[in-house]
Structures are given as structure tokens and as C-alpha cells.
Amino acid sequence: MTTTVSVQNRARWGVAAFVLALAPVIAPAQEYEPAPATTAASTAAPAAKRRPPGGIGYETSFPEIKSGKWTGKRLPDGQPDVAGDWSNTIGNHDNFTDPQGGIPGDPAPAARTRKLGPREERAPSRVSDPADGEIPYQPWARAKQQEFAVGFFNAVKPEYIEPLARCAPSGIPKSFFWHGYEIRQYPGYVVFLFGSGWRIIHLDGKPHLPANIKLWNGDSRGHWEGNTLVVDVSNNNSKARFSRTGDFASENVHIVERYIFSADNKRYNYVATFTDPTVYTRPFTVTVPSRRWTLNDPKNDWHFPVVAANSPGKEAIPDHVERICVENNGGFGQLAVQAKKN
Amino acid sequence: MIMREKLSLNLKNTSRRSQSLGLGLSAALAACFLASPVLAASDGDAIVGKIPRVAGGKPDFSGIWQTTSAADQGLEPHEARKGAPPSAGIVDGDVIPYTPAALEKKKKNYEARAKDDPRLKCWTLGTPRGIYYPEPFQIFQRTQDLTLVFEFGDSVRTIHTDGTLHPVDTDNEFWLGDSRGHWEGDTLVVDVRDFNDQTWLSRVGDFHDEALHVVERWKLIDANTIDYKATIEDPKVYSRPWNIEVYLYRHREKNFQLIENYCYTLDYDQYYPIPKPQ
Numbered sequence: 001m002t003t004t005v006s007v008q009n010r011a012r013w014g015v016a017a018f019v020l021a022l023a024p025v026i027a028p029a030q031e032y033e034p035a036p037a038t039t040a041a042s043t044a045a046p047a048a049k050r051r052p053p054g055g056i057g058y059e060t061s062f063p064e065i066k067s068g069k070w071t072g073k074r075l076p077d078g079q080p081d082v083a084g085d086w087s088n089t090i091g092n093h094d095n096f097t098d099p100q101g102g103i104p105g106d107p108a109p110a111a112r113t114r115k116l117g118p119r120e121e122r123a124p125s126r127v128s129d130p131a132d133g134e135i136p137y138q139p140w141a142r143a144k145q146q147e148f149a150v151g152f153f154n155a156v157k158p159e160y161i162e163p164l165a166r167c168a169p170s171g172i173p174k175s176f177f178w179h180g181y182e183i184r185q186y187p188g189y190v191v192f193l194f195g196s197g198w199r200i201i202h203l204d205g206k207p208h209l210p211a212n213i214k215l216w217n218g219d220s221r222g223h224w225e226g227n228t229l230v231v232d233v234s235n236n237n238s239k240a241r242f243s244r245t246g247d248f249a250s251e252n253v254h255i256v257e258r259y260i261f262s263a264d265n266k267r268y269n270y271v272a273t274f275t276d277p278t279v280y281t282r283p284f285t286v287t288v289p290s291r292r293w294t295l296n297d298p299k300n301d302w303h304f305p306v307v308a309a310n311s312p313g314k315e316a317i318p319d320h321v322e323r324i325c326v327e328n329n330g331g332f333g334q335l336a337v338q339a340k341k342n
Numbered sequence: 343m344i345m346r347e348k349l350s351l352n353l354k355n356t357s358r359r360s361q362s363l364g365l366g367l368s369a370a371l372a373a374c375f376l377a378s379p380v381l382a383a384s385d386g387d388a389i390v391g392k393i394p395r396v397a398g399g400k401p402d403f404s405g406i407w408q409t410t411s412a413a414d415q416g417l418e419p420h421e422a423r424k425g426a427p428p429s430a431g432i433v434d435g436d437v438i439p440y441t442p443a444a445l446e447k448k449k450k451n452y453e454a455r456a457k458d459d460p461r462l463k464c465w466t467l468g469t470p471r472g473i474y475y476p477e478p479f480q481i482f483q484r485t486q487d488l489t490l491v492f493e494f495g496d497s498v499r500t501i502h503t504d505g506t507l508h509p510v511d512t513d514n515e516f517w518l519g520d521s522r523g524h525w526e527g528d529t530l531v532v533d534v535r536d537f538n539d540q541t542w543l544s545r546v547g548d549f550h551d552e553a554l555h556v557v558e559r560w561k562l563i564d565a566n567t568i569d570y571k572a573t574i575e576d577p578k579v580y581s582r583p584w585n586i587e588v589y590l591y592r593h594r595e596k597n598f599q600l601i602e603n604y605c606y607t608l609d610y611d612q613y614y615p616i617p618k619p620q
Contacts, residue, residue, distance in 0.1 A: 076397060140619040158613035168607045169496075184489060186404065186482045191489065197496055197604065200480075206597045215602050239607075239614040250616050279617075309506040317506055322516045323498055324466055 056302055057091030057100045060123050062289035065260045065269045070227040072265045077187040079203075079224055082261050085293040085318065086268070087180035087303035090123035093170075096243035097125040097133050099177070103244050104149055126173075128271070129285035135247055136281045148246025163240055167325035169197030169216040171240025172233060172255055176270050176288045180303040182320060190222060190229060195305065196325055201231055208234045214251050216240055229259040252278045267291045294318075387569050389528065393562040396483060401528050401562045403481045403488060406593040406600065413474040413588050414461075416546040426545075432474070434585035438548060444579040451547025459545045464605035466497045466517040468541030469534050469556055470572045474588045480600050488523070488530075493600045501532050512536045515552060530560040543574075551578040566592040 070080040091099030100122040116122070125133030137145060151160030164170055170178045179195035190201040201222040209219045214237035222231035233255040241248055253276040261268040270288040274280070293304035295316045309319035394402040412429035418438060419431035440448055451458060461467065467475050472492045482489040486504035501521040508520050515538035523532040534556040542549050559571040568590040575583035 138619070141617065144617045158610070159615065161613075163607070163610070163614055166607070166610055168610075169602075169604055184482065184484070186484070189482065191482060191491070193489075193498055197602070198491060198498055200491070200600065202599065206599070209599075209601065213601065216604055216607065217602055238616055239611070248617060250618075307509075309502070309504075310509050311504075311506045314505070317504060319502075319506070319509070320500065321514075322518055324517050 057089070057123060059089040059289065060100070060121060062089060062123075062269070063262075063267070065227075065262050065267065067228045067258070067260050068226050070224075070261070071263055072227075072261075075185055075187075079185055079190075080227060080229075080261060080265075081185065082229075082259075082265065082268070083183050083185045085180055085182050085304055085306065086290050087293055088177040089289045089291055090126075091177065092302075093164075093174050093178050093243045094245075096245050096247045097127055097135070099123045099126060103152065105153055107153055126177075126286050126288060127284055128287040130282070136284055138279060138281055141248075141279045145246045145248065148241065148248070149244075152244050152246065162244060164196060167196065169240060170194060171216050171238075172218060172236065172257075173270070173272060173286050173288065174240060174242055175199070175217070176290065180293055180300075180305060193320070193323060195323060201229070208232075211235065214238075218255065227261045227263070229257075229261075231257040231259070233257060248279070249274060249276050250279050252276050265292065387561075387563045389562065390564045393528075393565050396485075398485070400525060401530070402483060403530070403560065403562065403568065404483045406478050406480045406598060407568060407590040408478040408593060409474045409476060409588050409590055411474060411588050413586075414471065414476055414544055417544050417548055417586060420546075432586045432588045434587065439581045439584055440579065441581050444549075448547050448549060451542070451549055453547075455545060455547050459547075460540065460542055461494075461545055464495050464608070465540065466495055467492065468517055468537070468543075469499065469519045469521070470558065470570075470574070470586070471541060471543050472497065472499070472518070473558075473570055473572075473590070474586075477603070478593055478598075478600060491600060493603050495606065496602055496604050501530075503530070508533070508535055515539075517541060519554070519556065528561060530558075532556075532558040532560065534558065549579065550574070550576045553578045566594065 073081045075081045075083075094103045095101045098119070101116060101119070127133045127135055130136060135145075148160060151157060152162070155161045164174070164178070169175070175181065175192070175194040175196065181192060181194040184191045184193065188202070188204045190203065192199040192201070197217060199217045199220055201220045203222050203224075205221070205223075208221060209215075211234070213219070213235055215235050216237055216239065218233040218236035220231050220233050222229055224230070236249065236251060236253050236255070238249045238251045238253055253274060255272055255274055257270065257272040259268050259270055268290050270286070270290060272286045273283050274286060275283040293300070295306070295308060295318055297304060306318040306320050309317040311317050394404070396402045411432060412427045413432045415423075415426040415429060417431060417433050419433075419436050420426075420429055422428040438448075456462075461475075466472075472479065472490070472494070475492075475494055477492070477494040479490055479492040479494075482491070486502070488501040488503065490499040490501065492498070497518060499518040499521060501523045503523045503525070505524075506522060508522055512520075512535060514520070514536050516536050517538060517540060519534035520536040521532050521534045523530050525531070535554075537550070537552055537554040539550065539552045539554075554574070554576045556575075557573045559569075561569045561571075563569045569587065570590055571585060571587045573583050573585050574580070
């Protein structure tokens with residue numbers, strides 16, 4: 001297994017990026033890499049060691065990270081230095097509450113997912129509170145979510161097509177489990193560069209945007225508490241679904257995110273509280289385990305879409321391929337445009 | 343009206359600059375000796391007053407920037423059109439040296455601009471158009487790179503300043519190109535290659551092909567103004583390299599921030615109503 005990505009792969013990744021970008025439209029199967037068999041999942045060894053980071057969801061459990069002091073390296077402005085490449089460890093957005101359970105109602109599950117073992121051998125729900133792992137929808141909202149979930153495989157209405165499939169931003173929280181992404185930090189800012197859009201977290205305490213401005217990624221104000229980046233998100237247009245299971249919020253949603261980084265700076269847990277009295281019966285908490293990726297990791301275009309930069313004679317430096325969902329640049333009918341071009 | 347006032351101010355400054363370059367330069371250089379620890383590079387306008395610098399002394403381009411020029415309405419000098427203010431242009435020598443065949447294509451683009459301008463579809467504007475497009479962009483600066491986040495379409499461009507080179511394979515056909523920069527004194531010089539042919543240079547149909555090569559020169563001439571120059575070459579489209587120059591001004595309004603503008607979603611926004619109880 002090579003430990004660095006060769007420069008020659010760059011052109012191929014350029015093509016792969018486009019394929020991945022279009023995957024939700026063409027065939028979700030292309031995005032769901034087969035994971036190793038689940039039979040070893042019952043051993044007592046730490047999850048990260050049981051499965052090499054090959055597929056998308058390669059952990060079935062993950063450690064809690066406690067909020068506390070930051071003892072690692074800091075940037076000159078005092079922020080904990082957490083810059084770099086990150087990705088979630090338990091699965092993509094196929095299924096919000098059963099991240100390794102495939103897409104409910106999938107007419108061809110075998111093609112898309114590995115054979116499912118018992119629920120307890122798969123990663124837990126991303127809903128860590130309430131304890132049943134379910135989003136506490138009001139009855140009408142539960143019915144709407146299930147309507148979306150059924151519609152995912154039978155898009156007889158435009159709203160059943162996931163906006164991400166049209167290159168809309170993944171939004172919150174889906175951006176944290178749709179491909180790997182990068183964190184860059186600056187005095188006063190933490191910047192997330194996702195595969196589908198960016199978020200600028202303002203650390204300077206300025207007020208939120210006026211309430212009538214609604215955005216795909218909301219408006220973010222953050223501050224550091226020891227090892228934890230705390231971010232208050234408002235102004236969310238809530239058009240991005242959480243998953244392919246139709247989970248949603250309304251534009252009234254208020255999200256408080258806690259990014260809790262481990263002492264070794266190799267992992268963080270995203271722990272976010274969603275409050276929206278117009279859709280849910282109570283606030284709920286979403287937890288997404290995430291880990292750092294470097295060029296020392298095995299090649300993985302889903303989690304770590306980089307190549308080694310052309311830097312002869314120097315240590316390997318990751319180069320990030322232009323983050324443009326090519327369909328953005330084609331609008332509807334991009335598939336036809338592509339076909340004509342090829 | 344406000345736009346036009348700003349524009350005339352800008353033009354006035356430009357003409358004064360070119361008429362009294364000798365005198366102005368020496369005066370400004372003297373000021374620079376007093377105020378700035380690093381001597382200004384010889385190209386472009388001289389630095390006036392103190393400019394922000396990062397630890398280590400390089401100029402600090404961090405901030406939110408925007409042109410007040412009408413460059414996107416046409417890089418060459420033009421009279422007023424409906425919906426577009428007049429402009430003395432930003433092309434050195436006034437004329438883009440299109441080859442005869444390319445000039446024909448540019449004219450066709452102009453006729454079809456109300457339909458074919460990639461801006462209207464919110465496609466990525468590319469390089470250099472994103473820089474002088476009349477919508478703000480933010481520069482985030484580290485030692486190893488500058489990250490340019492464009493409000494329009496939310497595209498992100500990285501200028502690498504870590505000594506890395508263009509990729510060995512140059513057929514990636516990027517929208518924004520592959521940007522590798524280095525410092526020449528206080529000027530950031532950026533070599534940009536590896537483009538696709540999908541972007542325009544203005545809303546009047548100025549265009550390029552995949553052979554586009556852009557060399558940018560970024561320089562802070564005071565704390566709140568960037569003198570942005572670019573040399574543009576593409577042997578498939580132009581008979582020789584040509585130059586543009588435009589000023590970028592810092593947004594200093596209280597609490598000013600980029601507001602995400604994923605404008606390509608506007609056409610399908612209507613299909614995603616927020617669910618409500620029946």
C-alpha cells in the first residue's frame with residue numbers, strides 16, 4: 001500500500017471529482033464504496049483498528065471526547081491549531097439514523113451496500129440524544145420526512161430530488177459526512193472548505209445577519225472554549241436535507257455546534273444541538289465522529305480528495321483539487337451537456 | 343448614480359496617475375522610505391503610508407475587497423449602454439489584441455451576451471474575471487497560501503506560496519486555473535495556468551481558450567487599496583500578451599461580511615419549500 005498519492009493521479013482525480021459530483025444524480029452506488037465485512041465487529045479491539053480506513057463507514061463505534069483544556073499546539077493568535085483535512089468515520093448521508101444501514105426503501109440495496117448485519121453491529125444513530133436515536137419530529141413532520149424518504153427513489157415531485165444532487169451546498173449537518181473537507185484558520189476566523197461549499201465561522205463576536213436573510217449554510221458565530229470550538233448558527237434556509245432519508249429542519253432552526261478536538265489532534269467529535277419548535281417536539285443532539293487525514297494515509301478519494309503537490313526535493317504537501325461541482329456550471333441538463341462534450 | 347460618481351472618481355485618479363507618474367512616484371517613494379520597512383517593488387504605483395504586514399514582513403492582503411470600476415461591463419473603453427455605465431477601460435493600450443478569427447467570435451459573443459454570459463447562470467467566473475467582478479471577495483492569508491473566497495457563486499481559489507510548482511499534468515482544465523505565487527519585494531506575483539475554456543473575461547463577450555495563461559501582480563499601494571495587474575496571453579485567441587490594471591478597495595463598513603451567494607440554486611429554490619403542517 002503506497003502512503004502517498006502520486007502526482008500522476010492528479011488528472012485522474014480531476015475526472016473523478018466530476019464523477020463524484022454527479023454521483024447523486026447518476027447512481028448513488030458509485031459513491032458508496034464497499035466496506036470490509038462486518039464479522040469482526042464484535043471483537044473488543046478499538047473500532048479504528050478493526051477496520052482499515054478504506055470504505056466510507058469504517059468504524060462501528062467511536063470514543064467520546066471530553067471538552068476541556070487544549071494542550072496541543074496553537075496558532076499565533078492563540079487558537080488551537082486544528083487546520084488540515086478531516087472526514088467523518090461512520091458513513092455518508094445515505095441514512096441519518098442508521099449510518100451504515102443503507103438507504104431505507106432502496107430497491108437495489110445489494111448493489112449499493114454491503115450485506116447488513118444486525119443493527120447493533122453497525123454504527124449508532126447520529127442522533128445521540130434522545131436515547132432512542134430518532135429525531136423527535138412532530139407527527140406532521142415525521143409524515144413529511146417519510147414522504148421525502150419514499151420520494152427519494154420515486155421523484156415524482158421536484159422537491160423529492162435531493163438539492164445536493166443539483167450541486168446545492170450540503171448544508172448543516174450533512175457537510176460533515178459528505179466527503180472529506182478542509183479546515184483553514186486565520187485570526188478571527190475558522191474556514192471550512194467542503195466538497196460542496198464553504199463556511200466562514202466568525203470569531204470576532206459581530207452580530208448575526210438580519211433575520212430575513214436565509215442561507216444554505218446559515219450564518220456562523222464561534223468562539224473557542226479550551227479544546228472546543230463552539231458555533232452558533234442562525235439564518236438557515238434549511239433547504240438542504242440532512243440525508244437521503246429526507247430528514248429536515250425549518251428556517252426557524254437554531255443550531256449550537258461543539259467541535260471537540262482530541263488531545264492528540266487526530267480526531268474530533270461534532271456535537272450539535274438542533275432546536276426548532278416548529279418541527280420537533282424537543283431539541284435533539286447530533287454527533288458525528290471525525291478524524292484527520294494526511295498524505296501518510298492510504299489513498300482515499302472520498303475521504304481525502306487531494307494529491308501530492310509538485311514539490312520536487314521537498315516533503316509531500318497536499319494539493320486540493322479545485323472544489324467546483326461541475327453541475328453548478330451546467331445547471332439543469334448538465335448530463336446532456338456532458339454527453340455532447342464527450 | 344452612486345456607482346457613476348465612484349466611477350468618475352476612479353477615472354480621475356487613473357488619469358492623474360499616468361500624467362504625473364514621475365513626480366508622484368518619487369514623492370511616494372520618499373514617503374515609503376519613511377513609513378515602510380521594506381522598499382516598494384519598482385513596478386506599479388508606489389506605496390503610500392503604512393500597509394498591513396504579516397509576521398515576517400510580507401504585505402498582508404487579508405480583507406474583503408471589491409473593485410469600483412466598470413471593468414466587468416467591458417475591459418476596453420466603452421460608452422454608456424443601457425444598464426451599463428461608461429468606462430475608460432482597464433486595458434493597457436485600450437484594445438485587446440484579438441486575432442481576426444477571435445474578434446469575430448467576440449462579436450458573436452457580444453450579440454448573444456444576454457443569454458450566453460456565464461455570469462447569468464452563476465457559473466464560476468474564473469481568473470481574472472472574479473477579481474474585478476462587482477461583488478466582494480475575501481482574502482485569507484497564511485505563509486503557505488492565500489485563499490480567495492468569492493461571494494458570487496461561492497467559488498474558492500487557492501494561491502500557493504509554498505514554493506510548489508504547477509502540476510506535472512496540465513490537462514485538468516480548471517475553472518479558476520492553477521495558481522502558484524511568489525514574492526518580488528512587496529509584490530505578489532502569481533502564475534496561473536491550466537484553464538478550461540468555459541469562462542468569459544467580461545459581460546460583453548471577451549473570452550479565452552484553454553491555452554490561457556495569466557500572470558498577476560498584486561500590490562498594496564496603501565492600507566486599503568490593492569493595485570491589481572494581470573498579463574493575459576493565449577496564442578489561440580490573442581496576437582500578443584496584453585495587460586490590465588484595476589484597483590481593488592477594502593470594505594471597511596462596520597460588521598461587513600461576505601454573504602453566501604450560491605446563485606446557481608436560485609432557479610430551483612422554488613422546488614424546495616420549507617415543509618409546514620398541513
